[in-house]
Amino acid sequence: MSPTIVNNVESLCHVKHILQMGGAEYAKLGTPNNTGTRILCVSGDVVNPGYYEVEVGKVTMGEVINVLCGGLKPGRKLKAIIPGGSSSKVLRADETYKLKDGREIGIMDIPMDFDTMAQCGTMAGSGGVIIMDDSRSMTWVINNLNNFYAHESCGQCTPCREGSLWMKKISDRIVGGTASPDDVDTLETVANQIEGKTICAFGEAASWPTQSFIKKFRDELKGDCKTELTGKIVSDEGLVASAKLVKA
Numbered sequence: 001m002s003p004t005i006v007n008n009v010e011s012l013c014h015v016k017h018i019l020q021m022g023g024a025e026y027a028k029l030g031t032p033n034n035t036g037t038r039i040l041c042v043s044g045d046v047v048n049p050g051y052y053e054v055e056v057g058k059v060t061m062g063e064v065i066n067v068l069c070g071g072l073k074p075g076r077k078l079k080a081i082i083p084g085g086s087s088s089k090v091l092r093a094d095e096t097y098k099l100k101d102g103r104e105i106g107i108m109d110i111p112m113d114f115d116t117m118a119q120c121g122t123m124a125g126s127g128g129v130i131i132m133d134d135s136r137s138m139t140w141v142i143n144n145l146n147n148f149y150a151h152e153s154c155g156q157c158t159p160c161r162e163g164s165l166w167m168k169k170i171s172d173r174i175v176g177g178t179a180s181p182d183d184v185d186t187l188e189t190v191a192n193q194i195e196g197k198t199i200c201a202f203g204e205a206a207s208w209p210t211q212s213f214i215k216k217f218r219d220e221l222k223g224d225c226k227t228e229l230t231g232k233i234v235s236d237e238g239l240v241a242s243a244k245l246v247k248a
């Protein structure tokens with residue numbers, strides 16, 4: 001086995017400019033405590049998704065959507081945003097955020113920097129901004145994310161290995177229409193049992209989406225469940241049937 005090292009490509013890209021400009025000059029880009037530039041990877045329901053390099057904190061979420069990305073798709077309303085990669089906690093379009101300086105801002109006014117994102121209860125993370133409009137099922141979204149995390153878990157620690165798989169299985173059931181409303185609560189419990197109990201940060205990365213989607217879209221997720229299944233155990237056959245339903 002050979003030693004390996006993984007470097008963040010975005011960080012390496014900055015090195016060239018820091019060496020060319022000098023650290024002090026480079027640090028004039030961006031905003032205090034949030035210096036330099038970031039490369040935002042905007043995907044989802046905007047007219048022009050893509051990569052956009054911006055000075056940290058110099059543009060707002062609204063400017064990213066409406067200026068850089070050409071706005072939402074015609075006739076659609078904003079529903080939610082994952083602001084910093086799929087593990088960052090989801091933001092609802094109708095929320096407001098109380099900042100340390102006393103200001104209360106809406107989602108479109110959030111500056112794209114690390115400190116403000118943290119004050120809004122999420123993170124700038126990897127810079128992967130996922131825009132979701134009102135055509136999106138939040139049940140489908142969290143199921144999609146849970147399938148990803150179950151696939152990516154390396155399996156070394158039990159809470160992540162088993163928990164990410166159970167989060168996938170339960171959200172498979174919800175999206176397939178074979179879950180009871182209790183399953184949403186169980187799903188939340190599983191996520192809570194992963195966070196802080198693993199040897200690498202993937203455990204948090206896997207649990208935060210489920211925790212935040214349930215916290216902010218609990219009614220929608222429960223609405224996709226069948227109340228008549230409350231207290232019943234869904235069979236493997238039900239799971240197979242739900243998988244076919246998703247594929248169709």
Ligand code: SF4
Nearest residue numbers: 154156157160198200
């Ligand atoms: S938390 Fe990290 S080390 Fe543990 S199983 Fe998940 S990916 Fe592997």
